[in-house]
Amino acid sequence: MTPVPPQPTRAELAILRVLWQLGPSTVRRVHESLRDTQDKDTGYTTVLKLLQNMTEKGLVQRDESERTHVYEAALSQKRTQRDLLRDLMDRAFGGSASSVVAQALSMKRASAEELAEIRKLLDEHERRGK
Amino acid sequence: MTPVPPQPTRAELAILRVLWQLGPSTVRRVHESLRDTQDKDTGYTTVLKLLQNMTEKGLVQRDESERTHVYEAALSQKRTQRDLLRDLMDRAFGGSASSVVAQALSMKRASAEELAEIRKLLDEHERRGK
DNA sequence: AGGCATCTACGACGTCCGTCGTTGACAGTT
DNA sequence: AACTGTCAACGACGGACGTCGTAGATGCCT
The missing domain is CATH 1.10.10.10 (Winged helix-like DNA-binding domain superfamily/Winged helix DNA-binding domain)
Incomplete structure (x- = not known):
């Protein structure tokens, strides 16, 4: 344990x-x-x-x-990222994932390349959720 | 100043x-x-x-x-959220917005409702970027 | 006027965090 | 065997953070 x-x-x-x-x-x-x-x-x-x-x-x-x-x-990068983002999401975004995404998109660093990547992720997620 | x-x-x-x-x-x-x-x-x-x-x-x-x-x-909620997310993005995600979105999507809280909202945001963002 | 409640200001304290110096053990070199 | 360099361990310290107690001023009520 x-x-x-x-x-x-x-x-x-x-x-x-x-x-x-x-x-x-x-x-x-x-x-x-x-x-x-x-x-x-x-x-x-x-x-x-x-x-x-x-x-x-x-x-x-x-x-x-x-x-x-x-x-x-001891913990994977993904796991740690998830925990940290979850924490910030709760503390600053009222637990709303879409708010987080909205802010992420509003940043200059969301380049065209990244946007395509994000859209791909979204498609995959939706398909898997079905 | x-x-x-x-x-x-x-x-x-x-x-x-x-x-x-x-x-x-x-x-x-x-x-x-x-x-x-x-x-x-x-x-x-x-x-x-x-x-x-x-x-x-x-x-x-x-x-x-x-x-x-x-x-x-003194600062708006959006502005503060942006600053905080930027900071975490740099510190934990190597500055990659798509990684942040990927993690956000992997959370249970990304409900169907939120997914629709995110997709809408993405569409708007793309249209505006054109 | 006296007493009670409310408010700000100030200082203190325990904890955590990041920083580093020092010490002692160990290993390789001559 | 003596010297030099590397390493882990430990203690200390200044600063930030969150916590609260107390004091002093102000206002309200009777």
Whole structure:
């Protein structure tokens, strides 16, 4: 009965994104990847501490068989995205999925390419729902 | 030169939702509305303090002409929703609007009614984009 | 005028979060 | 064996957040 891990904080989510992209990684790898991607510059021990906390919370799993530990995301990216979006949907959109979509469409980043993708998703969803 | 107010925290957002629903309100009205809606039970002075902080941050505007102050949301609901969704989209979805929509659709709450609404939005958006 | 209710302001406190320094263990190098 | 570098662990700290108690001002009622 593993209790559901709490939602990741901002910094924790940034780390999870690295783990999802790279797969199981050491602290050093995560730190360097953040160094490249991120604007901010976090220290090595900061990343270590975060990962220790995340292990405690159940957000990541740690392989300690070797001296240099290897961390892996405990939940899939999709699952985490779903949880986070659900939370925001409840808190800010009154639980309305269509409101969320409306706002998503109103953004400049909803390019033509993305619109086609969205329409495809909608068709699939409808077909499956039948 | 009003700087853009920072994003509201969880508790602040709950208050903003009340203000959007009720319009300009006193601390008491906000407190009572929260008492009805919310599961949690926050004290009067807590709500007052929150609203004072929010005034400081520029999230709300305060009318002090009367002894009992009246608070009003500084930004529209849509604008705030957009900002919050943008933030989450960047942090968790790599800035992809279609990923957000995909997740939104995968939720049980995307009812048939909502699906129709979403499709309508999509049509309008496409027509307008032409 | 006295007393009660209401309201704002202020300060305090516990918690979480992100940050980092230091320490001690371990490993490879010369 | 001594040195150098890497690693995990731990403690500390400043800031934000949400919480509330208390004080002081103001208004109302009798």
